[in-house]
Amino acid sequence: MALHGSLSGSTIREQFIHFFTQQHAHLYKPSANLIPSNPTVLLTPAGMLPFVPVFLGIEPPPNPPRVVSHQKCARVSGKASDLNHVGRTPRHHTFFEMLGNFSFGDYFKKEVIGYAWTFITEVLAIPVDRLWVTVYHDDTETMTLWQQVAGVPVNRIIKRGKKDNFWGPPGPTGPCGPCSEIFYDRGGLPERSPEQDADLLDTDRFVEIWNLVFMELFQDDQGKTSPLDNKNVDTGMGLERIAMVVQGKDNTFETDLFYPIIDQLARTAKVTYKQNPQTDIALKILADHLRCAVFAIADGIVPSNDGRGYIIRMIIRRAVRYGKKYLKFNEPFLYQFVSTVRDMYQDPYGELKEKYAAIVETLKLEEQRFFETLERGSKLLDELIANAAEKKWITGEDAFKLYDTFGFPLELTEDIAAEEGFQVDTAGFEKAMAAQREKSRSARGKGKAIVQDQLYSKLFEQFGATQFTGYDGLYGKGTILALIVDDETVQSVSGVNQPFQAILDATPFYGESGGQVGDIGSFSVGSGHLGQTVVVNNTTKVGDLIIHHCLYDQGDGLTVGDAVEAQVEPIARHQAAIHHTSTHLLQAALKKHLSESISQAGSHVSADGARFDFTFNRGLTRDEVNRVEHQINRWIQQGYPRTVELLDFEAAKTSGALLMAGENYGEKVRVVTYGDATKELCGGTHVDSLGEIALVKLTSESAVASGIRRIELVSGDLAYRHFKQLEAQCRSVAEQLGVSVPETVTRVEKLQADIKTQEKTIKKLEERFVLLDVNQLKAALEANTAASKQPVLIQQVTGYDANGLKLLAQKLAEAVASHVVVLASDFGGKALFVASVSPDYIQQGIKAGDLVKAMAAICGGGGGGKPTMAQAGGKEPSKLPEALKLINEQIVHQLAR
Numbered sequence: 001m002a003l004h005g006s007l008s009g010s011t012i013r014e015q016f017i018h019f020f021t022q023q024h025a026h027l028y029k030p031s032a033n034l035i036p037s038n039p040t041v042l043l044t045p046a047g048m049l050p051f052v053p054v055f056l057g058i059e060p061p062p063n064p065p066r067v068v069s070h071q072k073c074a075r076v077s078g079k080a081s082d083l084n085h086v087g088r089t090p091r092h093h094t095f096f097e098m099l100g101n102f103s104f105g106d107y108f109k110k111e112v113i114g115y116a117w118t119f120i121t122e123v124l125a126i127p128v129d130r131l132w133v134t135v136y137h138d139d140t141e142t143m144t145l146w147q148q149v150a151g152v153p154v155n156r157i158i159k160r161g162k163k164d165n166f167w168g169p170p171g172p173t174g175p176c177g178p179c180s181e182i183f184y185d186r187g188g189l190p191e192r193s194p195e196q197d198a199d200l201l202d203t204d205r206f207v208e209i210w211n212l213v214f215m216e217l218f219q220d221d222q223g224k225t226s227p228l229d230n231k232n233v234d235t236g237m238g239l240e241r242i243a244m245v246v247q248g249k250d251n252t253f254e255t256d257l258f259y260p261i262i263d264q265l266a267r268t269a270k271v272t273y274k275q276n277p278q279t280d281i282a283l284k285i286l287a288d289h290l291r292c293a294v295f296a297i298a299d300g301i302v303p304s305n306d307g308r309g310y311i312i313r314m315i316i317r318r319a320v321r322y323g324k325k326y327l328k329f330n331e332p333f334l335y336q337f338v339s340t341v342r343d344m345y346q347d348p349y350g351e352l353k354e355k356y357a358a359i360v361e362t363l364k365l366e367e368q369r370f371f372e373t374l375e376r377g378s379k380l381l382d383e384l385i386a387n388a389a390e391k392k393w394i395t396g397e398d399a400f401k402l403y404d405t406f407g408f409p410l411e412l413t414e415d416i417a418a419e420e421g422f423q424v425d426t427a428g429f430e431k432a433m434a435a436q437r438e439k440s441r442s443a444r445g446k447g448k449a450i451v452q453d454q455l456y457s458k459l460f461e462q463f464g465a466t467q468f469t470g471y472d473g474l475y476g477k478g479t480i481l482a483l484i485v486d487d488e489t490v491q492s493v494s495g496v497n498q499p500f501q502a503i504l505d506a507t508p509f510y511g512e513s514g515g516q517v518g519d520i521g522s523f524s525v526g527s528g529h530l531g532q533t534v535v536v537n538n539t540t541k542v543g544d545l546i547i548h549h550c551l552y553d554q555g556d557g558l559t560v561g562d563a564v565e566a567q568v569e570p571i572a573r574h575q576a577a578i579h580h581t582s583t584h585l586l587q588a589a590l591k592k593h594l595s596e597s598i599s600q601a602g603s604h605v606s607a608d609g610a611r612f613d614f615t616f617n618r619g620l621t622r623d624e625v626n627r628v629e630h631q632i633n634r635w636i637q638q639g640y641p642r643t644v645e646l647l648d649f650e651a652a653k654t655s656g657a658l659l660m661a662g663e664n665y666g667e668k669v670r671v672v673t674y675g676d677a678t679k680e681l682c683g684g685t686h687v688d689s690l691g692e693i694a695l696v697k698l699t700s701e702s703a704v705a706s707g708i709r710r711i712e713l714v715s716g717d718l719a720y721r722h723f724k725q726l727e728a729q730c731r732s733v734a735e736q737l738g739v740s741v742p743e744t745v746t747r748v749e750k751l752q753a754d755i756k757t758q759e760k761t762i763k764k765l766e767e768r769f770v771l772l773d774v775n776q777l778k779a780a781l782e783a784n785t786a787a788s789k790q791p792v793l794i795q796q797v798t799g800y801d802a803n804g805l806k807l808l809a810q811k812l813a814e815a816v817a818s819h820v821v822v823l824a825s826d827f828g829g830k831a832l833f834v835a836s837v838s839p840d841y842i843q844q845g846i847k848a849g850d851l852v853k854a855m856a857a858i859c860g861g862g863g864g865g866k867p868t869m870a871q872a873g874g875k876e877p878s879k880l881p882e883a884l885k886l887i888n889e890q891i892v893h894q895l896a897r
Contacts, residue, residue, distance in 0.1 A: 007124065009243040009257040013070055013348060016099045016237075019119050020068035026101060027062050029069040031349070034299040035308065042308040043296075047071035047098035048213075048234045054104055055175050055215065055232055061104035070239065070348065071098045072295055076311050083411065087284035090204055090244070090251035094315060095292035097239040105230030109214055110145055112233045116182065116210055117150035124246055130185045132194050134158045134201065136165040136178030142214070146180070158194050158201065167213045167234070175215040175232060176225065182210040184245045207245055210237040221474045223570055253284045257344070261287040264340050269327035282326035289319035290334055294341045297359045298351045303366045314409035316363065317370045321412060324374065332367035335360045370407055377406030381413065383862035385420050386873065392421055396428015403429070455487060456542045459503060465544035467506035470519070470685065471644075474568040478504035480560050484547075494557030502534075502548045502558075508568050509548055511541025515603035516580050516684045521568040523550070525558060534558065536566075575607035575716065577685045581642075581674070582632070582696050582715045583612045584686075587658065588678040589631040590614060594624060600658075601708050605684070611712045613704055620701050620709070629698045639691035640675030647671055657681050695719040766804055773797065774811045777823075781816055790895055791819045794888050796880055800825040802832050806871055809836045813869075820846055822887055824855070824880050831859040831874040833883070842867045846894055854890065855883040 007015075020026035032050040034043050041049070047069060053059040075082045076094045085092035101115065120126050133152055135142045137159040146152040168176030183194075184207045194200050201208070215232040217225040240252040247255050253262060262283045266273050273283060296312045297303075303313035316334065323329040338360050346353040384398050394417050402408035414424045459482050469476045483490050484501040493500045502523070512518035518539030525532045538549040552558065583603055590598045594616065602613040620628075645652075649669050653659065657671045658680045673679040674690055687693060697719040700712045714722055734741045737748070781793040793812075800808060805825050812821055813836045820841050824833040833855050835848035849864045852872035856862050859879045863872025874883075 007243075007246050009239055009255060010347065012124070012243055012246060013097070013099065013239060015123055016119070017068055017070065019123055020066075020101050020115070024066070024115060025064060026066045026068040027064055029062075029067050031070055031072045031097075034072050034074055034296055035301060042311060043074040043076065044071065045073055045075050047073065047100035047236045048102070051102055051104075051234070055234070065104040065106045067102045067104075069100055069102070071100065072299075072349070073098050074292060074296065074311075076292070076315060086288050087253075087281040091207065091238075091241055093240060093252070093288050093292075095288065095295055099237045099239055099242070100235050101233070102235070103233035105232060108216070108231045108233060109142055110149055112212055112214075112235065113142075113145050113149045113180075116212060116235070117152075120182065120210070124242070126184065126245065130187075132156050132158060132183040132185060132201065132206070134160045134165055134181045134183065134198075136180070137161055139165075139178040139180075139214075142178065142180050155195050158198050160198060168215065169219045175217070175228060176219050177213065177215045177217050177231075179211055179213040181208050181212070183207065184209050186245075207241055209242050209245060211235060221567060221570055223574075253287065258284075258287050258291075260344060261290060261337060261340050264337055265327070268333070268336070269323075269329065271327060279326055282322045285322050286319050286327070286334070289315045290337055291341055293319070293334070293363060294338055294352065294359055295345075295349070297362050298349070298355045302362065310409070313366065314411050316366050317407065317409055318412050318415065320367055320370050320374065321416070324371075332364055332371060334367055335364035338363060373406040377402055377408050378416075379860075379862070380406070381408070381416055382860070382875070385417070385422060386856075386862035387864075388422070392423060394422055394424045396425035396430070396432055399424050399426075399429040400432035403433075455484070455489070456545055456547070459489075460543060460545050463503070463505070466503065466511075466546040468508075468510070468546060469506055470508035470510050470568065470573075474508055474521075474570050474573060476506060476508040476566050478506045478564055478566055480558065480562045480564060481505055483558065483560055492557050492559040493552050495552060498552040500550055500552060502550055503545060504548070504564065504566065507539075507546055507548070507566050509536065509539040509546060509566060510568075510573070510685055511539045511546040513541045514682065514684050515583075516576055516605040517607075518549075519568045520572055521566070523548075524565040524567065525562055532556070532558075534564075572607040573685065574687075575718075576605055577687050578693050578715045579607070579610035579713070580605045580682075580684045581686045581690070582693060582713055583610050584672070584674070584678045584680050584682070585632045585635055585690070585696070586612050586628070586698075586711060586713065587614065587680075589628045589635075590616075593627050593631060594620070601704075609699075609712060609714045609718065611710055613708055613710050616709045619703065625698055625701055625711075629696065632696045635674070635677040636690045636693050636696065638675065638677075639689050640677055641689045642686055643673045645671045645673070652681055655679070692716075695723075697722050766807065770804065770808050770811055773808060774815060777808070777812050777821075778815050781812070781819065781821070791816060792821075792891055792895075793819070794822045794884055794891070796824045796826070796884060798825065799827070800832070801827050802834075802871060802873065805832055805834045806869075809834045809869070812836065813838070820891060822851055822855075822884070822891075824884055826877040826880060829875075829877065831855075831861065831877040831880050831883070832871075833859075833873070833880075834869070834871045836869050837867060839868070844894065846891060851887055851890070855887055858883040858886060 017028055021028050029050075032044060036044045036049055044050070048055070050071070051067070054061050072095070074095050082092040083094060086094055101112070103112065120131070121128055131152075133146050133156060135146070135157060143154075143157055143159070146157050147154060165179050165181065166177070167179050183201055186205055186207060188205055192200060194206070200206065213234040215234060216228055218228050219225050240255065240257055243255040243257055244252045249255050252258060262273060265283055265286055271279050271283075273280060293312055293316050296308075301308050301312050303309055303316060305313070319334060323333055338356065342352045342356055352359070381402060384394055388394065394413065399410060399413045402413050403410060410424070410426065410429055414426075417424050463481045480502055482503040483493050484503075485493065485498070509519040509521065510516065518541075519536070520538065521536045523534040523536060525534065535551045536548050537551060540547050540549065583605060587598070587600055597615070599615050600612070601615055604611050646668055647655065652669045652671050655671065656679060657673075658678070669681045670683050671679065672682045672686055677690065693715050694717075696713055696715045698711055698713050699722065702710050704710045730741050730744060734744045737744060739747045777793060777795065780795065781791060784793055785791045797805070797808070805823055809821055809823055813819060818838050818840055819836065820838070821836045822833065824831065826832075833852050835851040837846050837848045837851075847867040848870035849867060852870045853862075853864050856872040856874050859874025860876040861872060861874025864870055
């Protein structure tokens with residue numbers, strides 16, 4: 001039931017702005033572009049992003065220092081992507097609007113709590129007894145203010161940890177602080193309350209409608225926090241979510257912010273919403289993706305093969321595919337609904353009206369391009385799926401062919417494959433993509449790498465080795481020795497979004513080497529609000545030169561000779577150090593529990609995890625993996641401190657330190673030791689003591705090549721999250737089985753035994769039914785033989801799946817020695833067919849594989865097999881009569897020769 005049914009999404013947006021501008025003297029800031037000024041993200045993901053320079057002190061605050069806005073946001077790529085949830089949950093979108101109010105050193109907790117509570121309970125008239133509040137577990141001040149200012153009873157205020165109720169900083173250092181969230185209880189089961197179980201807030205019963213962030217702390221480069229002199233407020237409330245609550249809808253797609261699009265799509269496709277779950281998902285995905293594409297194109301994003309253009313191309317093509325498959329749109333259609341989106345949103349977003357023609361043209365052209373190859377690409381993918389039915393695996397080379405030849409984004413191939421229970425070799429895809437890029441680079445200008453090497457060699461001769469200071473800290477001062485743009489040295493860098501490379505005399509940035517990724521962070525040049533900050537997106541190492549890969553955004557420019565303050569992003573560095581040290585422990589544990597002959601064959605270490613390749617001639621058993629993992633965590637519990645020695649190479653070898661085969665070491669080497677656990681030659685970054693790692697989880701073990709195995713792992717907080725995910729999955733399975741978690745294994749074993757028994761029973765029954773039908777089909781075959789003098793039977797049967805159809809053909813072949821049999825079935829919405837041909841008719845040129853392949857081409861599928869027996873399938877069972885007629889004509893023609 002709607003709480004305030006007269007409030008449209010547009011009205012909610014208007015009342016939000018009016019509330020803060022007219023009643024609380026805020027400055028109104030219209031939405032910023034979806035293309036962010038912040039170079040670290042491709043699309044604007046949150047309402048606060050346009051104000052990051054103000055929060056960081058890079059830009060002065062506006063006057064007055066309090067702002068209200070409604071921001072266009074997109075979350076389609078990276079960790080924040082909601083793509084795979086769209087249409088399948090009540091409230092996930094690729095594009096959404098974020099309502100927010102911000103204070104830059106002006107009001108703080110007491111005021112914003114009062115504003116939020118007044119707007120929700122009085123302006124929107126949401127019942128107080130449906131609201132819950134969360135606070136950071138250490139934030140007693142906010143806990144008290146909710147009671148004093150808003151009158152929220154203490155039993156409706158839930159304390160949560162850092163993961164849920166702490167924000168920031170937005171960079172390596174900067175403002176951060178606790179946050180407080182307001183939740184709406186939609187009612188329904190379970191009847192327990194968040195007071196009894198705080199995890200209920202993460203279920204669909206509850207909707208987080210507003211997040212209040214209190215930026216009252218500053219985090220330094222050591223990760224320590226101290227109080228800010230000027231305290232800031234950043235809030236965010238998703239318009240689609242609050243509209244769902246106010247309008248009393250089950251999901252955001254049924255609010256007036258979405259439903260007009262869904263209704264128009266359904267009418268055009270001649271389907272009815274809420275009659276078919278799969279059709280409903282398709283309608284929701286199309287409405288969401290269309291809205292995202294329209295706003296993105298209006299903001300100047302053109303579909304392309306890289307960057308944000310790739311994201312929008314993927315969104316459009318994913319929508320086209322859903323529209324064709326589930327709503328039977330067989331020609332460009334999305335562009336026809338741009339006017340619906342424009343009419344819904346043109347008042348707050350005038351660009352939709354101004355750029356309407358361009359949006360329609362761009363969208364139509366993109367659809368036309370994809371429709372031209374969609375059919376052929378789909379057929380190829382269907383063939384790949386049919387030919388790999390047992391492996392359930394699409395190779396990276398095939399996925400890249402779909403991308404390169406037919407324009408299938410990788411995400412779309414993954415989507416289609418997942419529907420059939422297949423996985424895609426994404427690593428292989430990226431490898432093929434990298435090979436093509438390298439080929440393209442070679443075609444554009446052979447010798448580019450040589451030019452770079454010569455350039456770096458010249459710079460090394462001129463300046464010598466870069467002094468690396470990052471072992472001792474994450475902050476350092478240096479002087480710019482060289483600036484490089486497009487493989488040429490320059491004296492200065494300026495412009496907007498200008499990529500360049502910088503070489504300093506000294507730097508705390510670790511250059512990618514030894515399998516560990518390079519550092520990210522920033523350079524500061526100058527001081528105060530006139531100073532400039534340069535983003536460092538990556539750091540590499542060529543010989544003894546450390547190269548910073550930077551992006552210059554705005555300011556007066558950088559010049560060779562400028563003094564800079566270099567700041568490494570601390571969280572990414574620390575996580576990389578944790579994972580790097582974990583690989584040392586892994587190698588030591590493998591040697592201890594498997595074989596001393598094991599040696600490292602490669603590694604990759606980043607903030608997100610680590611993979612370690614090693615020489616071994618077989619896969620590890622589950623017990624061996626468990627023993628290795630247990631050993632690593634025992635060493636971590638012992639908390640050995642790190643010791644570092646700089647030794648002569650020969651002295652290091654005789655000391656027992658491990659070294660990587662094939663690696664070139666200098667005369668002096670760095671030996672990293674952790675007690676009795678591990679001792680290695682290594683130039684990477686590591687934790688001060690093993691206790692900092694806390695926990696290691698080995699997540700996979702697999703083959704890389706003959707004699708090479710790979711183990712992947714996560715450490716620290718990521719390992720804890722991995723265990724929590726596994727726990728949640730176990731609990732989910734237990735709940736579905738109606739047992740406790742410890743009873744799950746026993747229950748599953750019993751179910752498996754029951755299934756095997758039932759399968760045997762079903763198989764026996766199938767065989768009985770087959771024998772009954774075989775007699776009828778045999779009689780029909782004999783009648784055909786008597787009439788045409790040829791033992792040919794082409795017939796559609798009912799009630800048979802692929803296995804049953806094959807069994808039927810086999811039994812019939814056993815009963816009649818000389819024959820040409822083609823049987824078809826419409827089962828589970830798919831066309832299935834099987835052919836059996838005896839050797840005497842194979843000699844006449846009739847082959848079972850050819851017959852089913854021809855039928856599959858008509859029914860939109862693929863398959864094949866041997867000349868004597870073959871199976872295939874298709875996704876268009878309505879075309880079975882046409883396929884059978886064709887096969888009959890082919891056989892008659894063949895036999896008439």
